[in-house]
Amino acid sequence: MTIALVFLAIIMATALGWLVRQTLNTQPWNANDPVENQPGRGVLNIDPAKIGLLSFIAVVTSLFALFLSAYMMRMKLGDWRPLPEPDLLWANTAILVLASFAFQLTRNAATRGRQAAMKIWLLVGGVCTALFLLGQLVAWQQLSTGGYLITGNPANAFFYLLTALHGLHLLGGMWVWGRTTARVLSGADVESVRLSVELCTIYWHYLLLVWVGLFGLLLST
Amino acid sequence: MAYVAIADRDHEIEHHDPTTFITKYVWSQDHKVIAIQYGVTAMFVGLIALCLSAMMRLQLGFPNSFSFITPADYYQFITMHGMIMVIFLLTALFLGGFGNYLIPLMIGSRDMVFPYMNMLSFWVYLVSVIVLLASFFVPGGPTGAGWTLYPPQAILPGTPGTDWGIILMLVSLALFIVAFTMGGLNYVTTILQARTRGMTLMRMPLSLWGIFMATILGLLAFPALFVSAVMMTLDKVAGTSFFMPAIMSMGENLSHEGGSPILFQHLFWFFGHPEVYIVALPAFGLVSDLLSTHARKNIFGYRMMVWAIIAIGGLSFIVWAHHMYVSGMNPYFGFFFATTTLIIAVPTAIKVYNWVLTLWQGNIRLTVPMLFAIGFIFTFTHGGLTGIFLGNVVVDLPLSDTYFVVAHFHMVMGVSPIMVVFGSIYHWYPKITGRMFNETLGKWHFWLTFLGTYAIYLPMHYLGFLGVPRRYFAMGDTEFMPESAFVLNQGITISALFVGLVQLLFLYNIIVSLKKGKPAGPNPWNATTLEWQTPDTPPKHGNWGDELPVVHRWAYDYSVPGYHDDFIPQNVPADATPATSEHGSDT
Numbered sequence: 001m002t003i004a005l006v007f008l009a010i011i012m013a014t015a016l017g018w019l020v021r022q023t024l025n026t027q028p029w030n031a032n033d034p035v036e037n038q039p040g041r042g043v044l045n046i047d048p049a050k051i052g053l054l055s056f057i058a059v060v061t062s063l064f065a066l067f068l069s070a071y072m073m074r075m076k077l078g079d080w081r082p083l084p085e086p087d088l089l090w091a092n093t094a095i096l097v098l099a100s101f102a103f104q105l106t107r108n109a110a111t112r113g114r115q116a117a118m119k120i121w122l123l124v125g126g127v128c129t130a131l132f133l134l135g136q137l138v139a140w141q142q143l144s145t146g147g148y149l150i151t152g153n154p155a156n157a158f159f160y161l162l163t164a165l166h167g168l169h170l171l172g173g174m175w176v177w178g179r180t181t182a183r184v185l186s187g188a189d190v191e192s193v194r195l196s197v198e199l200c201t202i203y204w205h206y207l208l209l210v211w212v213g214l215f216g217l218l219l220s221t
Numbered sequence: 222m223a224y225v226a227i228a229d230r231d232h233e234i235e236h237h238d239p240t241t242f243i244t245k246y247v248w249s250q251d252h253k254v255i256a257i258q259y260g261v262t263a264m265f266v267g268l269i270a271l272c273l274s275a276m277m278r279l280q281l282g283f284p285n286s287f288s289f290i291t292p293a294d295y296y297q298f299i300t301m302h303g304m305i306m307v308i309f310l311l312t313a314l315f316l317g318g319f320g321n322y323l324i325p326l327m328i329g330s331r332d333m334v335f336p337y338m339n340m341l342s343f344w345v346y347l348v349s350v351i352v353l354l355a356s357f358f359v360p361g362g363p364t365g366a367g368w369t370l371y372p373p374q375a376i377l378p379g380t381p382g383t384d385w386g387i388i389l390m391l392v393s394l395a396l397f398i399v400a401f402t403m404g405g406l407n408y409v410t411t412i413l414q415a416r417t418r419g420m421t422l423m424r425m426p427l428s429l430w431g432i433f434m435a436t437i438l439g440l441l442a443f444p445a446l447f448v449s450a451v452m453m454t455l456d457k458v459a460g461t462s463f464f465m466p467a468i469m470s471m472g473e474n475l476s477h478e479g480g481s482p483i484l485f486q487h488l489f490w491f492f493g494h495p496e497v498y499i500v501a502l503p504a505f506g507l508v509s510d511l512l513s514t515h516a517r518k519n520i521f522g523y524r525m526m527v528w529a530i531i532a533i534g535g536l537s538f539i540v541w542a543h544h545m546y547v548s549g550m551n552p553y554f555g556f557f558f559a560t561t562t563l564i565i566a567v568p569t570a571i572k573v574y575n576w577v578l579t580l581w582q583g584n585i586r587l588t589v590p591m592l593f594a595i596g597f598i599f600t601f602t603h604g605g606l607t608g609i610f611l612g613n614v615v616v617d618l619p620l621s622d623t624y625f626v627v628a629h630f631h632m633v634m635g636v637s638p639i640m641v642v643f644g645s646i647y648h649w650y651p652k653i654t655g656r657m658f659n660e661t662l663g664k665w666h667f668w669l670t671f672l673g674t675y676a677i678y679l680p681m682h683y684l685g686f687l688g689v690p691r692r693y694f695a696m697g698d699t700e701f702m703p704e705s706a707f708v709l710n711q712g713i714t715i716s717a718l719f720v721g722l723v724q725l726l727f728l729y730n731i732i733v734s735l736k737k738g739k740p741a742g743p744n745p746w747n748a749t750t751l752e753w754q755t756p757d758t759p760p761k762h763g764n765w766g767d768e769l770p771v772v773h774r775w776a777y778d779y780s781v782p783g784y785h786d787d788f789i790p791q792n793v794p795a796d797a798t799p800a801t802s803e804h805g806s807d808t
Binding site: 047073078126 | 224227228334335393402411416422424440442444447452455460461462463476479480481488519523524528538539543568606773775789797
């Protein structure tokens with residue numbers, strides 16, 4: 001459970017630091033401190049949708065941290081036989097990096113109001129992600145034809161489980177991407193999709209980070 | 222481009238009023254309607270779980286008298302009772318119900334930040350409840366693995382409901398977690414971003430602090446349950462061996478090998494212990510507001526109360542293994558977890574002292590909500606003290622798996638939160654419905670429930686000391702159980718059935734008062750918090766009419782010296798108070 005605890009400690013330290021600044025040295029029983037009546041005091045300077053996404057990312061991180069804790073604990077038991085990761089995973093990783101890169105360019109284009117560039121990079125990002133997901137399926141195919149079935153060994157089971165989980169989160173992202181792309185293709189103006197694009201970018205970077213972490217763990221064990 | 226807080230661009234946001242009956246009451250995105258949907262659904266499943274406990278008590282009090290309760294039934298009742306009460310009733314009611322209703326009203330906002338997701342949250346919750354209840358009707362019935370669902374027995378033949386029941390249970394839990402996450406992201410974001418002008422974090426009523434912290438705990442802890450549910454489902458359905466050791470069942474070697482049941486226990490309790498506080502923290506918050514309002518006195522040590530909530534929330538993540546003392550562990554781990562467990566008693570005790578000190582020399586009004594709030598202090602202290610027994614490894618070992626544990630957790634996270642639930646429902650009933658409930662019936666409901674639950678759970682402590690084991694279908698003839706223990710068991714059963722029936726008073730009261738209660742007016746308790754200052758009672762869609770309220774003070778200005786009323790609502794400016802020199806610090 002060490003991983004899960006480290007993750008929690010980080011989250012809590014961040015939250016606590018912020019809370020301390022918000023709460024210490026206040027005397028709530030005093031009415032109407034004029035400064036406190038300023039608009040937005042104590043409200044974070046971030047769009048609510050972004051806070052929602054960041055909170056969701058915290059939840060997902062908790063999920064993966066717990067899976068990894070389980071992975072590490074299960075790994076120590078005697079019957080663990082590591083499986084050979086297909087080389088295809090390297091190619092998939094590269095494609096996912098490309099997708100993330102494309103989303104970054106989409107975001108840059110969106111903040112600068114360049115509609116045409118945004119449209120192109122948004123499409124590239126989506127296509128790369130679809131390729132990644134397809135590549136993961138092919139990797140599964142290779143493993144199962146190689147005799148590494150889910151029932152064979154907990155290492156196999158964890159491999160399928162973790163990649164599936166990561167893939168599902170990307171699929172969820174693709175749903176939002178699909179909606180955003182549909183709006184962009186039907187000519188929505190940059191300003192109206194900028195937030196969606198930004199959220200997608202954050203989420204894609206995050207899932208790339210998760211994938212790199214997972215892949216590193218799978219390679220090293 | 223600078224971000225502008227929601228409260229500051231209220232006029233620019235278009236508020237679409239729902240127009241049709243369906244969008245108003247069924248697929249509603251209004252937090253108040255969703256809260257009521259959550260609340261009614263939760264109370265409905267809670268009633269089912271109450272009936273299940275009545276069946277269990279019938280069997281325990283009068284073994285061999287009821288042919289319709291088989292051992293398999295008994296285990297299914299235990300399992301469903303526990304799971305429904307902890308998750309589908311208490312968690313859903315406190316966060317989905319009270320959280321939804323109170324958050325936007327108390328912070329002075331028009332709705333949740335993501336109303337659509339809020340609506341989705343309820344409907345997914347409803348599906349999870351339906352899936353759970355469906356397990357009563359599938360072949361083999363619901364799972365009988367106990368609410369902890371420990372493998373390997375949870376998925377092995379011999380345990381009731383291993384065909385369908387366990388799968389439906391796991392699916393239902395996964396759905397619940399999805400629903401909770403959607404709701405939880407909403408509660409956190411709304412509290413952080415949608416507060417009205419002047420509503421700083423430290424001016425929030427403690428109810429919100431409790432709900433806020435409990436939501437954060439839930440968001441971080443429920444994934445652990447999700448992880449264990451997914452892995453167990455795979456063990457059951459796909460034949461993996463995450464948790465399943467090599468095992469022989471019904472004379473056959475199963476294909477599983479090498480899995481670790483202890484791994485499941487770690488994951489389960491990593492969720493399970495924070496879950497206790499997911500239920501307890503909202504109760505702490507709500508009861509603080511009840512006590513302060515009905516004692517006409519500010520809450521004692523507000524900042525301490527806030528930080529106690531935060532400390533309890535943080536500590537609750539590092540005590541989980543105290544549920545696993547009997548599973549065997551390194552003695553140093555036991556020492557560590559016993560220490561952290563006892564440390565939690567410190568912030569918790571601070572809260573109890575502060576509640577009592579809030580009552581000290583208050584102008585106490587023994588209204589129905591107040592009775593329940595004071596009842597809570599008793600039952601919670603009681604359950605908390607036995608928790609200190611069980612937190613110690615050496616005391617826990619002999620008491621584990623006896624009725625002492627049953628008594629402990631029912632006092633601390635059964636009866637106590639339910640006291641707050643009742644108190645809060647009575648307290649906010651006038652705001653939710655616009656009408657008063659029947660005070661006399663409410664008082665009867667309190668006294669019979671309060672004394673009745675003591676009649677149930679006090680004797681259980683004694684049974685535990687005798688060593689009477691929990692989870693047994695029937696005790697049979699045993700040396701260590703004196704005749705008196707059997708008589709006690711009968712007494713407990715009679716009390717339990719009685720307390721169960723008394724809840725009909727509550728249902729009758731809140732249903733009949735909907736039509737017959739006398740109109741309550743906007744603020745019958747003379748409370749300070751924002752939800753009592755709405756232009757309409759019950760509040761309409763959008764809550765605040767044309768202008769959002771502006772907050773000038775904290776939530777606890779009761780009995781301020783020199784002021785003509787004994788309460789000053791949060792939206793009253795400081796210069797409207799005649800006695801600023803004695804209380805306010807400005808100019």
